Amino acid sequence: MKLHALTLCIVLFALTSTATAADPKPPRIFLDKSERVVMFQLNRLSNEQLVMVPRATDDPKYKPVFATILTRGGLSRQDRQQAAAGLAVLNGTSPATELLAAISGLDESDSEEKEVGRQLAAMLLAQSPKDLADQKQALIDAVASDSAMLRAVGYAGLIAGDQSDQAWELATASSDSKLDYLHSISLLPKPKLRSSQRAHVIELFEQSKEKEMRRAAIGALRSIPADQADTFSRVAKTIAEKPLVAEAVSTLLKVPADDRDPSIAQQVVARLMQLAEATPAADRTKPAFLNAMQLVDQLIGLMPVDQARTVRKRLSEIAVRVVQIHAVEEEMRYDVPYFVVQAGSEVQVVLVNEDLMPHNLVITTPGDLKEVAELGSAMDSTPGPSGKMHVPDSDKVLHSTSMVGAHQREALTFTAPEQPGEYPYVCTFPRHWMRMYGVMVVVEDLDLWLKNPVEPKDPIGNDRAFIKSWTVDDFKQDLDLALRGRSPEIGKRIFTEASCAQCHKMQGEGGAVGPDLTDVVARWKGDRLGVLQEILDPSHKIDPKYVVHVVLTLDGKAISGIVVEEDKKTISLLANPESKEPTVIQRDDIDIMNKSSQSMMPKALMDRFTQDEIYELMSYLESAEAAKP
Structure with a gap:
């Protein structure tokens, strides 16, 4: 659908902060000059200056401004x-x-432009199937382009635009086109879409003898949630092919434990142990080796106890026990809710931050997660006695990483406690602890425990299980009818249990980090679906007042927060929502400063609540407005 200036004329002023002092003036750009001169001016601007450039849709002179914003990194x-x-x-x-x-x-x-391409591809593929179908010819042209990135996007766009048959027909034209097709699968935004392509991926995997094709197919299977047991069985066989081992291990790690066949797992362990023992010591700290050892560690639990002990003894002679924990992008959670170690054994925990926000991992004594987290949250951005940001000087802190920046990793090597128990781990960055935590379970006999595992208690008392990754589409039918007869009291309990009250006020009670929600439905002019989308997908549109900026300083500090004041020499970030004073950063000390696409409110906040409970929450939000004096 085309947009016309006569029907839609938008004037956009990108506000990057809510300042306590006068906001800096927008830079003056002479847009009536030649294209070369205009681009010279725009390219000299920082990101903060660029988004302040006034622009409108009623004059073509603003095209370079929009185009630069669209493709500028950060x-x-x-x-x-x-x-x-x-x-x-x-x-x-x-x-x-x-x-x-x-x-x-x-x-x-270019790594930065490649990351921009990833973001733009995600935006493109989030368009409706109809809008993508309207781009059919352009997507077909993309499939034939010189850019590998664009070719993969072309295939993904055709599939997401209900043109799957066309995509497959184009893919079968050559070996190169089949590779592009396989690389497109992980770009598809919905699990159901990715699963719809599984038969084609399996066909390419089984019929091809080319290593590159099989490697790409294994990678595609990693992103497909359907038939995981079959994926485990098929991919496990490729462990015998050395060029495919690293890709196969990454895919097998993604297969849920219940879908791993014990007899096949035993064969995988035997092969990986052979490879591990033949790996030079210098290569045993590389990610591929660590992934392989983590897979072995997981699969040992499927073996008989005596065999498991024998393998674990061999494993201990090769490397320390490795547990990789990822900070999940935009969800403010670790991907590992708990892991188990043997008392007194050597352990290496690797925190991999896939998020734009900085995160750490702090292991505490049993029962002390909240106390340690609140102490860490209360600290400013200055490193404490440990030399680490937001890590308190407390004997209840056993081990901790530093604050790990976006797309970085840090290894934490230590000896597990001698005393069995449940030792929480948590991100102590302000406000993160309520969702970002897990448990290190220390046991006397790991192999015996693995035969009769007992899931640890939730360290903050949240025993809710995952229900569903809710989207606004799940609530579009009869929303008005579904809200009738609901109980605001139940909704208020959900509001508290979901941690909403930690950041938002309702009728004068609650936190002040986010906007007051007392009249939220009225502010949205009764648009209940609009309010619901803000809850279920908080990053789809962020109020400029609450945009998070991430700063990496020249001395390696990672600081994130809301810009509350800035001038030519300094930027003041409210890094800690509970702090009364912002962190003042000299512009000359800044290496990189980016605006986060992620809301401070985490995604998937309601995924442990039922549909009825979400309706109750909506009812409570409406009742608060009605109860205003």
Whole structure:
């Protein structure tokens, strides 16, 4: 669908902060000059200056501003969405057209531009199937482009636009096109879409003898949630093929424990142990080796106790026990809710931060998660006695990483406690602890425990199980009818249990980190679905007042927070929502400063609540407005 300036004229001023002093003036850009001069001016601007440049959709002179914002590294998804919409109006096209054009102009050999391409691809593939279907010819053209990134996006766009048969027909044209097709699978935004391509992926995996093709198929299977037991069985066989081992291990690690056949697991362990023992010591700290050892460690639990002990003894002679824990992008949680170690054994925990926000991992004494987390949260951004940010000087802290920046990792090696018990681990960055935690279970005999495992108690008392990754589409039918006869009292309990009250006020009670929700439905003019989308997908549109900025300083500090004041020399970040004073950073000390596309409110907050409970929460939000004097 085309957007026309006569029907949609938007004037966008990207506000990056809510300042306590006068906001810096927007930079003056002479847009009536030649394209070369205009681009010279824009390229000299910092990200903060660029998004302050006034722009409108009623004059083509603003095209370079929108185009630069769309493809500049380090900007938020919201900025890019506004830029794509602006270009669509000026060019009489659609956001999907502009996103495709932007991706085609990126240099995929440049790491920053490649990351921008990943973000733009996600935005493109989030368009409706109809909008993508309207781009059918452009997507077909993309499949034939010189850019590997664009070719993969082309295939993914066709599949997401209900043109799966067309995508497969194009893919079968050559070996190269089959590879591009396989690389597109992980780009598909919905698990159901990825699963719909499984038969084709299996066909390429089984019929091809080319190592690169099989490797790409194994990688594609990693992102497909359907038939995981079959995936485990098929991929396990490739462990015998050395060029495929690293990819196979990564995929097998993603297969749920219940879908791992014990007899096949035993064969995988035997092969990986042979490879591990033949690996030079210098290579035993590399990610591929650590992944393989983590898989072995997991699969040992499926073996008979005596055999497991024998293998574990061999394993201990090769390397320390490795547990990799990932900070999940945009969800403010670890991907490992608990892990088990033997008392007194050597352990290495590797924290891999896949998020834009900085995170750490602090292991505490049993029962002391909340106390340690609150002490850490109360600290400012200055490193404590340990030399680590937000790690308190407390004998209840056993081990801790530093604050790990975006897409970084840090290894923490230590000896497990001699005393069996449940030792919590937690991110102590302000406000993260309520969702970002887990448990290190220390046992006397690991192999015996693995035969009769007992899941640890939730360290903050949240015993809710995962229900569903809710989207607003799950609530579109008869929402008004579903809200009738609900209990605001039940909704209030859900509001508290979901930690909403930690950050939001209702009728004068609660936190002040986020906006007051007392009249939220009225502010949205009765748009219940709009309010619900804010709850279920808080990052889809972020109020400029609550945009999080992530700063990496020249001395390696990672600081994130809301910009509350800035001038030519300094930027003041409210890094700790509970702090009264912001952290003042000299601009000369800043290495990188990016705007986060992630809301402070975590995604998946309601995934442990039933649909009825979410209706009760909505009822409570409406009742609060009605109860106002």
